């Protein structure tokens with residue numbers, strides 16, 4: 001596969017080599033735990049399936065191509081991937097990260113790794129110049145998520161990477177909300193890209209998986225070592241499903257963006273809505289950066305209901321028919337989520353509210369259904 005192919009062509013073809021034994025166009029699901037060796041140590045490049053599986057290899061080649069990266073390592077979940085990166089740190093090391101983070105990342109950092117002596121600074125990264133005051137000789141990493149979940153802040157990846165390079169820090173970007181279709185952090189100077197593959201990459205709400213992409217041989221070796229040593233490896237069936245899902249990523253994303261824009265514009269003028277978080281609005285505080293580093297603005301939108309108690313907010317959240325009330329995002333079907341009690345419940349209330357995750361905030365993952373049905377559903381639920 002030529003390096004200069006465009007996104008949709010790569011989504012369909014990268015990593016998908018016809019099976020040499022049968023010519024099967026789709027990568028087979030290699031449902032095996034081990035591989036027969038011709039003599040001790042003489043094998044076809046595969047020893048034991050925790051380390052390597054051909055279906056997973058094909059998927060990793062595909063995702064690496066989509067992120068313009070040299071290497072990809074897949075994990076059994078997005079958290080497994082995040083854990084693999086943080087595991088490479090040592091007690092005393094410090095990480096600078098955002099103040100609006102996926103709840104599970106916050107929980108991993110504070111509840112699992114802080115007790116091991118790794119320190120995390122939760123900083124407003126929308127102004128990258130906030131970073132420098134937290135840097136000291138122990139600082140090893142910047143962990144940025146953009147757009148953020150759920151308040152849709154946009155963090156300037158290039159500005160963060162300049163600071164990271166000056167101070168010899170590793171910049172990791174959680175690119176889950178944007179997907180590689182909208183944003184490629186490696187091109188903007190990031191060292192590692194993390195994906196919850198569960199979301200847009202998988203795209204059909206039927207798999208949990210994570211991925212790390214890098215251009216650095218050294219980082220690839222370290223991350224693969226963690227995968228093989230700690231065992232958060234994804235199975236072959238899931239790898240196959242994600243490869244199948246990615247073949248339509250560009251088509252799905254076009255529709256997510258189209259529907260997202262229509263929904264954001266509709267909600268903005270709705271009398272029952274106090275606030276709409278969507279980076280496509282010119283008055284969004286980080287709109288210019290979003291325009292610079294993203295190809296479009298995606299289908300993730302958060303809204304604050306006007307003068308609504310938590311009971312009223314629950315009532316609205318339960319009144320949708322096209323949208324389903326559920327955690328997760330990025331699938332073909334529209335989902336609605338109440339972050340304060342669902343995805344972000346593990347963040348203390350005071351912390352949460354400081355980041356804008358109030359009790360009357362709802363997060364929409366706008367799917368790829370027909371826009372008329374989506375808008376009609378929102379209209380009746382708000383009524």
Ligand SMILES: *Cc1c(COP(=O)(O)O)cnc(C)c1O
Pocket residue numbers: 077078079080102104105145149174176177195196197198199208209210
């Ligand atoms: C879902 C999510 C994760 C965690 O991924 P899992 O696949 O659920 O483990 C991390 N970051 C973001 C932004 C997410 O939305």
